[in-house]
Amino acid sequence: MNKKSKLSPEERELRRLQEESEQKRKRGEHEGRNLLSELNNALDSATRVLVKGLSAHKWQSLVIPLLAIFLSLATISVVILSFGSSPLEVFRSLLAGAGWLPKVNYGGGQSQLTDLVNLATTLTPLLFGALGFVVAMRAGLFNIGIAGQMVLAGFAATVLVGYSDMSALVARPLVLLIGIAVGALAGALIGFMKYRFNIHEVVSSIMLNNIFILVVSYFIKSYYLDDVSRNARAASAEARLLTEPIQIGEVSARLPVGFLLAIIAAFILWFFLTKTKQGFEMTAVGKSPKAAEYAGIKIGRTVVSAMALSGAMGGLAGVTHYLASVPSVAPDKLAGVGFDSIAVAFLGNVHPLGAVLAATLIATLSSGAVYMSSIVGVRQEIAALITGMILLFTACGGYLRAWIDVKKRNMAESDADSSGDSSACVASKVSKRENEVAAETEVEALQSADNAELRGGDGK
Amino acid sequence: MPKKEQQHEILLEVKGVTKRFPGIVACDEINLEIRKGEIYALLGENGAGKSTLASMIFGLYQPDEGQIFIRGEEVQIDSPNEAVALDIGMVHQHFKLISNYSVTENIILGDEPKKRALGIFPYVDIKSAEAHIENLSQDYGLEVDPRAIISDLGVSTQQRVEILKMLYRDAELLIFDEPTAMLTPQEIESLLKVIKNLRDQGKTIIFITHKLDEVMEVCDRCAILVRGKLVDVSKIEDTNPREMAAKMVGRDIDFSAKRPAKTVGETVLEVQNLRVEDGTGFPRVNDVSFDVHAGEIFAVAGVSGSGQTELADAVAGLIKAKGGKVKLRGQDLAKLNVRKRSESGIAYIPEDRQSVGLILDFPLDQNLALKSYYQAPYCKTSLLKPQAFSEHANELIDGFDIRCARGAKTTVREMSGGNQQKAIVGREIDQDADLLIFVQPTRGLDIGAIMAIRERILDERDKGKAVLLISLELDEVMDLADTIGVMYAGQMLKVAPASELSTNKVGEYMMGVTDDE
Numbered sequence A: 001m002n003k004k005s006k007l008s009p010e011e012r013e014l015r016r017l018q019e020e021s022e023q024k025r026k027r028g029e030h031e032g033r034n035l036l037s038e039l040n041n042a043l044d045s046a047t048r049v050l051v052k053g054l055s056a057h058k059w060q061s062l063v064i065p066l067l068a069i070f071l072s073l074a075t076i077s078v079v080i081l082s083f084g085s086s087p088l089e090v091f092r093s094l095l096a097g098a099g100w101l102p103k104v105n106y107g108g109g110q111s112q113l114t115d116l117v118n119l120a121t122t123l124t125p126l127l128f129g130a131l132g133f134v135v136a137m138r139a140g141l142f143n144i145g146i147a148g149q150m151v152l153a154g155f156a157a158t159v160l161v162g163y164s165d166m167s168a169l170v171a172r173p174l175v176l177l178i179g180i181a182v183g184a185l186a187g188a189l190i191g192f193m194k195y196r197f198n199i200h201e202v203v204s205s206i207m208l209n210n211i212f213i214l215v216v217s218y219f220i221k222s223y224y225l226d227d228v229s230r231n232a233r234a235a236s237a238e239a240r241l242l243t244e245p246i247q248i249g250e251v252s253a254r255l256p257v258g259f260l261l262a263i264i265a266a267f268i269l270w271f272f273l274t275k276t277k278q279g280f281e282m283t284a285v286g287k288s289p290k291a292a293e294y295a296g297i298k299i300g301r302t303v304v305s306a307m308a309l310s311g312a313m314g315g316l317a318g319v320t321h322y323l324a325s326v327p328s329v330a331p332d333k334l335a336g337v338g339f340d341s342i343a344v345a346f347l348g349n350v351h352p353l354g355a356v357l358a359a360t361l362i363a364t365l366s367s368g369a370v371y372m373s374s375i376v377g378v379r380q381e382i383a384a385l386i387t388g389m390i391l392l393f394t395a396c397g398g399y400l401r402a403w404i405d406v407k408k409r410n411m412a413e414s415d416a417d418s419s420g421d422s423s424a425c426v427a428s429k430v431s432k433r434e435n436e437v438a439a440e441t442e443v444e445a446l447q448s449a450d451n452a453e454l455r456g457g458d459g460k
Numbered sequence B: 001m002p003k004k005e006q007q008h009e010i011l012l013e014v015k016g017v018t019k020r021f022p023g024i025v026a027c028d029e030i031n032l033e034i035r036k037g038e039i040y041a042l043l044g045e046n047g048a049g050k051s052t053l054a055s056m057i058f059g060l061y062q063p064d065e066g067q068i069f070i071r072g073e074e075v076q077i078d079s080p081n082e083a084v085a086l087d088i089g090m091v092h093q094h095f096k097l098i099s100n101y102s103v104t105e106n107i108i109l110g111d112e113p114k115k116r117a118l119g120i121f122p123y124v125d126i127k128s129a130e131a132h133i134e135n136l137s138q139d140y141g142l143e144v145d146p147r148a149i150i151s152d153l154g155v156s157t158q159q160r161v162e163i164l165k166m167l168y169r170d171a172e173l174l175i176f177d178e179p180t181a182m183l184t185p186q187e188i189e190s191l192l193k194v195i196k197n198l199r200d201q202g203k204t205i206i207f208i209t210h211k212l213d214e215v216m217e218v219c220d221r222c223a224i225l226v227r228g229k230l231v232d233v234s235k236i237e238d239t240n241p242r243e244m245a246a247k248m249v250g251r252d253i254d255f256s257a258k259r260p261a262k263t264v265g266e267t268v269l270e271v272q273n274l275r276v277e278d279g280t281g282f283p284r285v286n287d288v289s290f291d292v293h294a295g296e297i298f299a300v301a302g303v304s305g306s307g308q309t310e311l312a313d314a315v316a317g318l319i320k321a322k323g324g325k326v327k328l329r330g331q332d333l334a335k336l337n338v339r340k341r342s343e344s345g346i347a348y349i350p351e352d353r354q355s356v357g358l359i360l361d362f363p364l365d366q367n368l369a370l371k372s373y374y375q376a377p378y379c380k381t382s383l384l385k386p387q388a389f390s391e392h393a394n395e396l397i398d399g400f401d402i403r404c405a406r407g408a409k410t411t412v413r414e415m416s417g418g419n420q421q422k423a424i425v426g427r428e429i430d431q432d433a434d435l436l437i438f439v440q441p442t443r444g445l446d447i448g449a450i451m452a453i454r455e456r457i458l459d460e461r462d463k464g465k466a467v468l469l470i471s472l473e474l475d476e477v478m479d480l481a482d483t484i485g486v487m488y489a490g491q492m493l494k495v496a497p498a499s500e501l502s503t504n505k506v507g508e509y510m511m512g513v514t515d516d517e
Helices: A002-006 A009-054 A057-082 A087-098 A112-138 A146-162 A168-197 A201-224 A257-275 A277-287 A289-294 A299-325 A337-347 A352-376 A381-395 A397-416 A418-438 A442-459 B050-057 B080-085 B103-108 B126-139 B155-168 B185-200 B212-218 B241-249 B308-316 B338-343 B353-357 B364-368 B386-399 B417-430 B447-462 B474-480 B503-510
Strands: A246-248 A251-253 B010-021 B024-035 B039-043 B065-070 B073-075 B088-091 B114-117 B121-124 B173-177 B204-209 B221-226 B229-235 B267-277 B283-293 B297-301 B323-328 B346-349 B435-439 B466-470 B483-488 B491-497
Touching (some): A009 A397, A057 A352, A087 A112, A112 A337, A112 A352, A146 A201, A146 A299, A146 A337, A168 A201, A168 A257, A257 A352, A289 A299, A337 A381, A352 A381, B024 B050, B039 B050, B050 B204, B088 B155, B103 B155, B185 B204, B185 B503, B212 B241, B267 B466, B283 B308, B283 B323, B297 B474, B364 B386, B466 B474, B474 B503, B483 B503
Parallel strands (some): B283 B491, B297 B466, B346 B435
Antiparallel strands (some): B010 B065
């Protein structure tokens, strides 16, 4: 007090101004902090809801891919908007192009049904390939060789059956059987090399991909080349895995023979992997080879048979691709389907039934792309971009799952001492509100701080 | 410790530290004062909160409540790096060394002395680090060659490398987390010498253990933890083992569950001149012969890596023997694979319960049928019968007190180590095999689970089963064995009735010391 009285009025004024600005600064800080903490609270409760919603293990495998798809569509929408097009229009036309929605108009003899049949035709090899990958993956094997198994099986079926004059009734089952047999042998070879010589399946399947396509190319170019298309000569209509044109209403369509088989195969595989002894053994080897060996499971036999089964699916993908989706076997080039199917398998959570949904989604995107491009006027690669986005976000699914687990544990931990927590929370909220007042006058601030403490104490 | 009259400087103070984990309070308002230059024991059973407390001091966990003071200043230790900056070091129970690096490389890792050749090109100055480490090693009597490769070193030397690592970083406070768990009696003795030596050179040591005799031998003061609570701090001079034990367990328990064998029956397992080689042709098991009889526990003692694991694997059929014979009830097993051996009467509790004994991502019921899933009632014409799996699982869950959150469908990964082990033990005993092989059956388990499993082993013996027990814990071997075989460097150095061998004698054989009387 003494000191203060000695100060000149100017100095006193200066000090008052300083104090005022100091208070203003504090107030601003408080507001900023409040906003931040509120934002934090909002984020916190949002994550709580998300974690609670997603932590039920039963639904995680379904919800997380859906979330990934949603996020990728949201992201791609931004990209499309930046082109000045409407994302909704893009998605709608994609669906229309794939046959899920009616198009504006159709060419002669075509309808929505034609598009759906085309979708089923492209979907079939994709699904078979994905199933092949899933089986191998369940047994802990990464079968990159689907594309190689496809071309070998497709070529073998074309040469053995497609160039003969068998009737459709004999030819089509034979094509399927050859697909299974050739694919299984090609797959088993990888499994055998893994077991016998300890060659990693990724290495051997990449090398075999190259070997198969080069051998097939050599034979095509030497003996079976079609001079116009520069591909192998087309197989006979009887051998192709499309039915005779069937009249449905006004349109006629060739239905893909393999489509129903692929769907059935997915269910059979699901049953096989979860309900049978052999499926149990494959999964056990995949999860822990050491424990499987300890349990008396023959690792070598299991690995070889898992790869044979995987290869058989790859072979079916091959015959349904080369003898249905495309006109004939092309030399020098592996089918992209063989690699896309790996992505499909992952998108489908490495589950046979998940693969059905994932294959449908990816096939929709690829088969609707051309129509989408022509209607909306954006490049058809947008469809591939969507696929890529979905895969990217799906790949984040593992991270999301781990994140949820960690959050859940933390939440359980904080819930454990929530009794103490809640009262502290009340106290802090009270004091927060009081702090705003505190900035007004110092005396009041002191009092209210006391109040806050009192109230906090009451809360406890 | 020489008595000093002056007030000791307090190096570390822990005030009201609490740490909660879901479901348990690991540390409950712990208060400690650790003085400079003393050896301070944290004594308690498994799960008493010793390691959690040490982990908080070393920055691996953060306390939920309470404060930590170093040299009188409050500190927040958020990571081990900060702990190191505060001159705190820790030797973990499992060493953190890169096995194909040299001692020096391991020690300087993360804190490499850098120099520039010609003032430009940076390189790691191994030479000066080596010299520095050599000096440290001599000063503290550690006898470690800084140029040796870790994989060539024994367990106790590796532990000294960990100690050097702390010293290299100028640690003042050294935390030892159960440092003697993996050592032989002789190695323990020399470690305790090293620890005393460190104290005499002015270092402060926190010594975590559950072994009373070690506390009595080296420590100055001792804090006893029971279920997360600090129950007692006392000077070693003022207390005795009996008193400490009573405080530690809260009751008198008899650790030696030993029951003498009733009647030893016929020979069940015959091992004759068994030889097992590793990939390079080096003999892991070399000319080993012994018999195990019905109603007998044959315990194999030996330091880690003496060939015990390979011996068990070879008997169970997981690895192929290069020579010799293994016979079960007179039947030669050579031509039988793992499954056939299991069917003919071998149950096997493997050393690595998580990657060998169980499939962690499988539910409990499937794991409990891992050896029999292919037979009726679990499997009929290749189709699995889920009902049979869960019925069988529920029986074992009750019978063996396996605690699992979601019953038979619990994923084994979610279960605690003790319950995982109970599941394996339950599954194997349930096979009703003539021969039971236990490898390290109680490693890392808490006292309750240890007692339960030892009890089971004795029960099976009393039922007339032959038991082959392989353990690195000498106490366990001494407590349970009827006959002891000691392995050293792949050879069975000594086989004798347990009554004829003292703990020290077994310890000597474990180190390869034989006196040909």
